[in-house]
Amino acid sequence: MNDEHTTAVVQRYLDELVEDSPTEPIVRALLDRSVRRLHLLCATLLYRSYPRLTQPPLNVQADELLGAVTERLLKALREARPRTVRQLFALANQHMRWELNDLARRLDNQPAAVELNEELVAAPASSASGLTSDGLRMLQVIGALPEDEREAFDLVRIQGMTQVEAAELLGVSVVTVKRRLTRGLRLLEEQLADLRPEEDIPDSI
Numbered sequence: 001m002n003d004e005h006t007t008a009v010v011q012r013y014l015d016e017l018v019e020d021s022p023t024e025p026i027v028r029a030l031l032d033r034s035v036r037r038l039h040l041l042c043a044t045l046l047y048r049s050y051p052r053l054t055q056p057p058l059n060v061q062a063d064e065l066l067g068a069v070t071e072r073l074l075k076a077l078r079e080a081r082p083r084t085v086r087q088l089f090a091l092a093n094q095h096m097r098w099e100l101n102d103l104a105r106r107l108d109n110q111p112a113a114v115e116l117n118e119e120l121v122a123a124p125a126s127s128a129s130g131l132t133s134d135g136l137r138m139l140q141v142i143g144a145l146p147e148d149e150r151e152a153f154d155l156v157r158i159q160g161m162t163q164v165e166a167a168e169l170l171g172v173s174v175v176t177v178k179r180r181l182t183r184g185l186r187l188l189e190e191q192l193a194d195l196r197p198e199e200d201i202p203d204s205i
Contacts, residue, residue: 006033006034006036006037006171007085007171009033010030010033010034010085010088011084011085013026013029013030013033014030014082014083014084014085014088017030017077017081017082018081023077023078027073027074027077027078028074030077030088031070031073031074034088034089034092035066035070037089037168037169038066038069038070038089038092039062039063039066040165040168040169041089041092041093041096041169042062042065042066042069042096043062044159044160044161044165045093045096045097045100045159046060046062046065046100047062048159048160048161049100049159049160050100050103050104052104052107053100053103053104053107057107057110058103058106058107060103065096065099065100068099069092069095069096069099072095072098072099073091073092073095076091076095085170085171086147086151086170089169089170090151134195137192137195138188138192138195141188141191141192142154142158142188145184145187145188146183146184146187148180148183149180149181149183149184149187150184151170151180152166152177152180152181152184153181153184153185153188155169155170155177156177156181157181163177163178163181
């Protein structure tokens with residue numbers, strides 16, 4: 001299905017999702033038409049940001065994550081009313097992270113059944129509290145970017161999506177993603193120039 005057409009259909013369902021409408025049929029139709037992009041976002045976030053969850057003992061797969069996130073969205077959309085496709089996928093992204101963080105905590109709390117080789121086990125992701133003052137400043141500057149630029153930077157430079165994948169998820173052209181990313185990087189370079197005066201902004205924070 002043409003991606004632009006999918007975006008238009010999803011937007012139409014969002015327009016219908018108003019307080020006095022029977023929400024369940026609309027929400028299910030909305031998620032059904034969004035499933036391809038949701039699966040892409042699940043797979044990208046899982047395998048690039050939480051790869052240790054795909055290994056034993058959890059062996060989480062993208063399809064499983066998609067199922068769990070869909071259930072979360074079914075509940076969330078009983079009250080939440082995203083007005084745009086962008087807001088819908090921002091909500092989905094939030095619930096994906098919550099689900100993956102819950103799984104990560106569950107994994108960390110499991111007692112080890114056998115002695116583990118530390119070299120083969122990925123270390124848990126560090127919390128924001130472990131960042132240096134410069135690292136916290138970078139996150140603040142990224143968070144203060146204009147919405148379009150922040151979204152492109154988050155998907156491509158932090159989550160590790162390709163520009164093609166980000167464009168497909170957002171329902172825009174690759175050229176648009178590239179333009180937003182370039183503007184975002186320029187703004188970051190201007191505001192963080194004192195930290196790395198002779199280097200580019202790193203690929204990840």
